[in-house]
Amino acid sequence: MTALDAALLLSGGLLALGPAALPLARRPGGPALLHGAAATLSAALALLGLWALVAPGAPVQAVLPLGLPWLGAHFRLDALAAFFILVLGAGGTAASLYGIGYGRHLEAPGRVLPFYGPFLGAMALVLFADDAFTFLLSWESMSLLSWALVLADHRNPEARSASYVYLLMAGIGTMALLFAFGLLAGPGGGYAFAAIAAAERGPGVTAAILFLMLAGAGSKAGVFPLHVWLPLAHPAAPSHVSALMSGVMTKIALYGFIRVGFDLLGPVAWWASPVVIVLGSTTAVMGILLANVDRDAKRILAYSTIENVGVIFAALGLALAFRANGMTALAALALTAALFHILNHMLFKSLLFMAAGAVLAATGRRTLDALGGLIHRMPATAFLALVGVTAIAALPPLNGFASEWLLFQGILQSPGLPQPALQLLLPGAGGMLALAAALAAACFVRFYGIIFLGRPRSEAAAGAVEVDRWSLAAMAGLALLCLFGGILPGAVLDTLAPAVGLATGGRIPPQLGNSWATLVPVTAGQSSYSGLLVLAFITFGAMTSAWLVHRLASHRLRRGPAWDCGFPLTDGRSQYSAGGFSQPIRRALGGTLVAAREHVVMPPPGDMRPARHAAESGDVAWMRLYLPAAAAVGGLATRLNTLQFLTIRRYLGLVFVSLILLLVGLTQWN
Amino acid sequence: MELILGLLVQGGQMLVVLLLAPGLVGLVRKVRARLTRRRGAPVLQPYRDLLRLMKKEVVLAENASWMFRVAPYTIFAATWVAAALVPTFALGLQFSWTADLIAIVALLGSARFFLALAGMDVGTAFGGIGASREVMIGAFAEPAMLLTVFTLALVAGSTQLSVVAAFMASPAVGLRVSLGMALVALVIVAIAENARIPVDNPATHLELTMVHEAMVLEYSGRHLAMIEIAAALKLLLYVALIACVFFPWGMAAAGSGVLAHLLGLAAFLLKLAAGGVLLATFETAIAKMRVFRVPDFLGAALMLGLLGTLLLFVSRSL
Known part of the structure; x- marks a missing residue:
């Protein structure tokens, strides 16, 4: 067998x-x-x-x-x-x-x-x-x-x-x-x-197939x-x-694109790659911006998936650009970054969805504004989710950073490309990916801080209990793999080298022989990164400083009420809400990109009604593209509805006219 | 022998940054005070403050979690590791290959991430305001910084800081427009990242404009001391970064003798003092800006970084 x-x-x-x-x-x-x-x-x-x-x-x-x-x-x-x-x-x-x-x-x-x-x-x-x-x-x-x-x-x-x-x-x-x-x-x-x-x-058909795959x-x-x-x-x-x-399913879709674009399609002209790169980096920024303004825990994660898919597509576009110019080693670098990020995103996104599911099971709530303080009630879930958000925010020494770092190294090799259009495009794309990474960190500070930290914002959150051991075991396994991918990325990269070789015909230098599990994507003089040592140094630095401070200076501790500049409010709703937290980013970036609006309803003097403030935002693509399209289809259908109520005479006339038109068309065709 | 020297330089570097960091903060405060015709506290005052904070007991908010207690040490360690990898007085850092410039930026990002989380842990309004603004500033500062890194990497052909610094010290560099833009962008990022005027005011309390101070409002005792040291280390890191990339003179080359290292140390002290005086002068000359103007300020850095990179694509000699 x-x-x-x-x-x-x-x-x-x-x-x-x-x-x-x-x-x-x-x-x-x-x-x-x-x-x-x-x-x-x-x-x-x-x-x-x-x-x-x-x-x-x-x-x-x-x-x-x-x-x-x-x-x-x-x-x-x-x-x-x-x-x-x-x-x-x-x-x-x-x-x-x-x-x-x-x-x-x-x-x-x-x-x-x-x-x-x-x-x-x-x-x-x-x-x-x-x-x-x-x-x-x-x-x-x-x-x-x-x-x-x-x-x-x-x-x-x-x-x-x-x-x-x-x-x-x-x-x-x-x-x-x-x-x-x-x-x-x-x-x-x-x-x-x-x-x-x-x-x-021909190159035209090839590009058409690539774009159809990009859509499909x-x-x-x-x-x-x-x-x-x-x-x-x-x-x-x-x-x-x-x-x-x-x-996983988004990765199967990416597999379809990689299988066709890199394996079945044969050589693709270079001018197809900028489309993929631009689409990828736009997707990354738009996805994470929407994640930053949304208030539903699971929807935030879904928008962040869009961001990560964008990052992966940008890496795939970069690989296509290098491959079209015969730079197989660099194409392998970009594709390695893409595949590594595919694996990493599967790990941390599954972990975070499971954590959101655990919160949902424990509290029955998905809106951020009903949660809070769960680090006290669900300590294990909170710790595992912390690993997940650190990984997804692309912070060293976890795996999300390792793959994004590889992608940046790939982008830094772009001066070797002969086409000026690509050369001018790639720094911009790199900037957008950096913006997406920074916004991801902002998004997940908000996600984690509002769900797990602070004080409960509802009864449901105040009475939450930890989830079962099977769920915790699944999350712990994923968290361990996130750590493994972060500190021993070389082992992962060497494992996926055959897949990269199949798609690009090249490979990056073998990583497993490097001392201290260092990543060396091109040459040691250009760049290197060792997640293992970074983790060791941070752990060592934190442990020693904590030990020294406790030993030599003071280890006394007293609990007291929160200070909060003298006005500690006990109600959980006095904390920052999800909408409040994202306000600076919404104001700075959201005006056009996520259609952010703020309304203040101020009653006239003497009126006892409370003043109201509402912040709105939404998906621009949905509002500007899909709703008009749906309205157009609906309008057209209503118009065509009259066709259902014609007399038999008119139907026969309609059939006759169509027949004539078709015949005329046929004669013109020949 | 080379290994021992390398380890010595690395260890010395870690101690030097740790010991000098509070002094730099003290110097900036002193110069600011003198410029506004005040006498000001002695330069050594931050050391005394830190020692006193260390010895005090910690008053912890009732619902603070373990995250609140672990964060100060994590933030300190991440910042210290980052600072230990930026060449200050010598190039031959034993572990310089551990993390390149991108990883150093990300390490500072980790410190910011945990500081913002710690700010939200107690669940006070001030913690939230600080964290929310800090992540907004970070969302602009980090890409600007990375674009600057791109510019440097394109000029020097490496993201490895020791290689970049060695290249910048060589005569192959010359005057370049792109480097000028990168310098301005990096200075703007440094001001924003270190919560200095005009982005944030390190000397303020009880103001709706504060960012960093709002996040650390609930901290006391040794925890606060660790966060203060981390903040001082970050300031020193940025000054050292700007010095080592744009003014790499006097740094001891890898494997050079004791005298060269001593000279390098003296040069570094001079650069640090110059950086501190310049920062204090700039801060006294400018007013704090509204928090929603900060994106414009940092956007300028972002655009300068991008422009610098694009110029290099137009011509490698610009």
């Missing part, structure tokens, strides 16, 4: 969890059993992916007599797929482990579990697919199953509208993918990936302005499914 057979069996096992859930989901212990099975299968998949990455071997292929009769279902396991299988398996394991405990809080397990296992299985099949038909079928199954999961809480009108928007956007995305694969297959109709990779096409895969990953469904749908699902959608 080859590794691919084993992987397909595991995926089949995940798919089979769906039917198995139908009788089991409502039984006591059923959800735990199903989640446990999903965790085991995912863990096996992750190990298999890791093994396929570490053990060098030729890609294995298999054809199953499924799908189109003349095509069959082609499957293949190579280094690139193996890396994403690792991401999927690790994310799936953590989410399922978390689900064992969290599953008890599910209101309707019968609406979640029949789709949960198959969702994981469909994502795995996207990665193994080796022909366009299997790929699109698995892709669409993944979309529909996740749609069903978003709709799990179907009594909630928000979830219903979220799932509707999601279904529409998934449809548009799949259509773009259909066109992309149609163009890829060409008139010959060779739908197997091997035939697609062997085909020749990008809409699933959350690229601006196709992201609008994501902040609605990801938070609406149960928290461990949110973790999977944000942490």
Whole structure:
């Protein structure tokens, strides 16, 4: 049995969890059993992916007599797929482990579990697919199953509208993918990936395919302005499914883009790369700005996913630019940064969604303004979430910083590019990515500070209790991996080198031989960074200073009321609110970018009503693009409605006129 | 032998920055006082303040969590590690490869992150106001700083500070417009990051304009002392950074003798004093600005940084 057979069996096992859930989901212990099975299968998949990455071997292929009769279902396991299988398996394991405990809080397990296992299985099949038909079928199954999961809480009108928007956007995305694969297959109709990779096409067609993939895969990953469904749908699902959608499904979408753009498409002209870079960096800034002004814990995380997807797309665009100029080593550097960030984002975003889920389970509230002080009530969750926010804010020595640092090193190599347009673009893109990183830190100070620090802002927050051990174990595992990726990034980079090599034909220097786990992306003279030593120095410095101060100076401590310049207010609502905290950033950047407005209603003198202040902000893409488009479609439909009430005479006339017009058109065509 | 010398220089550097940092703060205060025709406290006053704070007991707010107690040491350690990696009197720092300039910026970002969180821990309105403004300032200052780093990296071909400083000391540099822009941008960032006038006022209390002081309002005793040392270290770090990149004269080269290191130390003391006097003069000559003007101020740094980088793409000799 080859590794691919084993992987397909595991995926089949995940798919089979769906039917198995139908009788089991409502039984006591059923959800735990199903989640446990999903965790085991995912863990096996992750190990298999890791093994396929570490053990060098030729890609294995298999054809199953499924799908189109003349095509069959082609499957293949190579280094690139193996890396994403690792991401999927690790994310799936953590989410399922978390689900064992969290599953008890599910209101309707019968609406979640029949789709949960198959969702994981469909994502795995996207990665193994080796022909366009299997790929699109698995892709669409993944979309529909996740749609069903978003709709799990179907009594909630928000979830219903979220799932509707999601279904529409998934449809548009799949259509773009259909066109992309149609163009890829060409008139010959060779739908197997091997035939697609062997085909020749002009630069115009190549770029068209790349842009269609950008729209199709990008809409699933959350690229601006196709992201609008994501902040609605990801938070609406149960928290461990949110973790999977944000942490893993967006990565499957990125896999689609990488597979086509780097592997199947062949050489791409350089002028296609600036589009990807600009789109990526715009997505990053817009996503994190929206995260900064939102007040819903899970929606903030969803917007931050958009930011991270933008960062990854910027790195992919950079890799495309280097590859188009034949600079394979630098293309490998940029792609390494992208893949590393893909792995990292899966880790910390899943962790944070799980922490938000734990808060939701403990308090029943998702709005920041109802939370606060949870570090006292949920100490373990608070500590693990702190690891998550430090990682996502790209702070050393955790993994988020390591991958962003690599990306900046890639951008600093841009003077070597021969095209002036790229040379001028890249510093700007670098600045935007730096802005996004700094705004991410601001966003997560707010996220963590308002949820976990301070005093409770509601009864629910004041009475919260710590979550179960399964959930904590899942979060602790992810937090440990975040730390591991941060202090031993070299081990991760060397592991994913085969995947990078497959996509770019180059690789960065091997990292594992470097002393003190130092990262040296190009040469030691240009840049190096050792997360391990930074962590060691910080720990040593903090411990020694604390010990010395306690030993030599004073260790006395007294508790007293807070000072607050003499006016300590005891009500939790006297603290900064989520809207208040983001006010400086909203005012400085939000005017046009997130349509931030503030209204003050001041009653006239003598009127006893309270003055009111309201701050509004929203998604510009939604307001300026989607609402007008929806209004236009609606208006057109109303106009066309009259067509339903014509007499038979007019219908016949209409048919006649259309026929004439078509015939005239046909004669002109020939 | 080389290793021992390297370790000595590194250890010396860590001690020198720690010992000189409060002195720099004292010097700035003294010069400011003299410029406004006050006598001012002695230059050594910050050392005495720190010692007294260290010996006092800590009064902790009732609902302060462990985060509030751990943060001062974390902030101090992160700032100290960053300061230990910026060459001050000698280039041959043993651990200079641990973190490049981008990582040093990020280390300071970590310190800011934890300070802002600590400000929110007790749940007072002042802590919130300080944290909220601090992250806004950081959101502009960090990209400006990184663009400056880009400019330097493009000129020197490295983000490694010792390499950058060695290149800047070589005759290959010459006068460049982009470096001038980078210098101005870096100075603006340094003023904002260190909570100096016109962005923030380190001498104020009970004002709605305060940022840094609002965050640390609940701190007392040894915790406050650690945060004050960290703040002083950060100021020294920025002065040392500007000195080592733009005025790298007199620094001892890697592997040079004892005399060169002593000379380097003297040169560093001079640079530090010059930096302190200039900062104090600038602060007395300018008024504090409204908090919502700060984005414009830092935006100028951002644009200068970007312009400097773009100029280098137009011509490598600009």
